Amino acid sequence: MQIEDIWPKYRARLKAFLHSRVSNAADVDDLLQEISVKVFTGLPDLKDPAKLQPWLFQTADRTIIDHYRKAGRAQAHPDDLWYHRDDPETRQDLEGCVEPFIRGLPAETADMLMAIDINGMSQRDYAQAHGLSYSTLKSRVQKGRSELRKAFEDCCNISMDVRGNISDVQEKSSNCRKC
Helix, strand or coil, X not given: CCHHHHHHHHHHHHHHHHHCCCCCHHHHHHHHHHHHHHHHHHHHHCCCHHHHHHHHHHHHHHHHHHHHHHHHHHHCCHHHCXXXXXXXXXXXXXXXXXXXXXXXXXXXXXXXXXXXXXXXCCHHHHHHHCCCCHHHXXXXXXXXXXXXXXXXXXXXXXXECCCCCEXXXXXXXXXXXXX
C-alpha cells in the first residue's frame, strides 16, 4: 500500500467527512493536511489492507477531536479557572493553599500536578517526557486531582453557590494547617 495509490481515492470522502463535523472551511483544509501527514507516517504500520478505510476515518475522527481540544484550550483564560470566578477573598485564601496541598500528595503525583496544573505543561508533553502513554497519564491526572480535592475536603468545609462557584471555605480543625 502506497500513499500515492490511497490518497486520491479517499481524499474527497475524508474532506466531506471533515465538512460534516467542522464548520470552518479553512480548518477543514488544515485538518485534511494534518490527516495526510498522519496517513503518510502511519501507513507502513497498517498490516491488514482490509482495515484501511476504518483506519483512515478513525484517524480523521481523532484529528477532529484533537482540533476541538486545542481550540478549547486556546480559549481558556486564567480568569476562567474555578477559583477566579469566586469571591475575591475566598479566592485569595485558596490560591495560597493549592500548592501546599499539592506538595502534601505523594511525590510522583505532586510533581505531575505541579507540572501540568501549575506550570502549564500539556498532558501529552508530560506523558512523552516521562515515557507514559497519554491515556495512562490522563487517568493519573484525574486520580491526582481527586486526591487533591479530598485533601482540601479533609481540611476544609467548602460551600458552593447554585452555579457551583465556591462561596465560603471554613477550616475543619486547627491541626490541618497546610496554607
